[in-house]
Amino acid sequence: MDESDFDLLRFNGRPRAEDWRPVNMTRLKVWDDGRRLKPSDFPSCSGGDMMILSQNAKEVLGSYLAQYGELLPLACNDGEFWTLNVTTFVDALDEEATQAVRASDSGRILLIRKHAFNSAALRDAGLFKLPQTPRGLIYATESFAQELRRHSLLGLELEPIWAPN
Secondary structure (H helix, E strand, O other), X not given: OOOOHHHHOOOOOOOOHHHOOOOEEXXXXXXXXXXXXXXXXXXXXXXXXXXXXXXXXXXXXXXXXXXXXXXEEEEEOOOOEEEEEEOOEOOOEOOOXXXXXXXXXXXXXXXXXXXXXXXXXXXXXXEEEOOXXXXXXXXXXXXXXXXXXXXXXXXXXXXXXXXXX
């Protein structure tokens, strides 16, 4: 994958399927220090603001993920891989209780240091983005975590960022 291709995989929540051209990627099998990488359903650059899936993950999670965004194909000579463009936004951020760095001119959120959410807004969510940070993180709820566990998928670690009161 070319370094500029990473920008193509940082989505802002707008649908892209209509004009999508698969990004070329190379599947890494060995770290720079010679250690072999274990096969994964979510290759190493998944997480945070990007999610890449193996064909296996797409087959078992595809219909679940389609509720929250688009699965877009990637070009790889070592298997079939997909990226998820999350197009679901949930305005669940409790901005008063959230600790964030904001732009001095506009007040726009640049970085969230400590999250706080309105629990009621997350009731039907599985995966989502925040309207305050459309190019930012992909958020997952317990619903998505349960799907991962149910299918024994490997390679994606979810980190709790907030516990409801």
